[in-house]
Amino acid sequence: MAKLTIEDLKRIKEQTTKATALRQGDARVRITVHMGTCGIAAGARPVMSALMEEMAEADRQDIRVVTSGCMGMCSSEPNVTVEVLDTEPIVYQHMDANRMRQVFRRHVLLGEVQSDFALAKI
């Protein structure tokens, strides 16, 4: 029976000892990727994969990524909501991997809302 090999597991463990310090403290930013049927069909998974990569690279302890279901705006999927503490949540529409990277680097890390991709403030 093939499994992830022990070497694989060890490697993961070694490479991540730095990052294993539990993510403590309150989140300053919450990023929600809407992953209902509509979102998934429209391409939410590559968006989420790109976000995971950016998160791994940024190595920030105060950012949380969550998924949620359909929010009823299926025609503008994939949607991503970015909530920065003490500012209005922004819903982004028609996201793809590149847009996600831009939103992460500019809005999440630098605080510049990317209004070109925005659907609405909530």
Next chain:
Amino acid sequence: MRELSLHILDVAENALTAGACLVSIEVAESTEEDRMRISIRDNGRGMPEEKIRNIEDPFVTTRTTRRVGLGLSLLAAAARRCEGAIAVNAAPGRGTEVTATFRRSHIDRAPLGDMAATLGMLIMGNPHVDFVYIHRLDGRDFTLDTRELKRELEGVDLSDPVVASHLTESIRRSLQELTAGGSTSRTREKENGQADD
């Protein structure tokens, strides 16, 4: 959906919404019988019987926010157009099992696609839920069990993005090995032949 792994992600998200703490996904392929079976089993809150009877009807849904639910209807349509079907077994309080079958070589059967991405994000996004993935292909198989993983990687947080991306890569490599092991000289010839066309 373009990939069966996206259907799997969709059904697994339903399982999570149903409050499951263990989700088992199995993909079984047989080239000899020319069948492919995908099943997703959870220990969530299940569904009442009248919902299951009309499960392929998009206007039957357990959600209360809207009256339309497309996930299982789309999977049913995908299976039916490949000489397959879906079956749903569920009871309130006893979890749900969704099984979809396909004729493996059917021209309309979508590829399984990036299963590692589906698993990686399910595991990363739901650290308190355990996932089991079993992929069988002509007598060989690959198994992933996050309960074992958590035991082996004591103290490592699977929801950490760095851990999750390494994990996704390992799964991707293992699944590639599984599929590559199956490409006999005959299928290689076939692929070459198609490329020449």
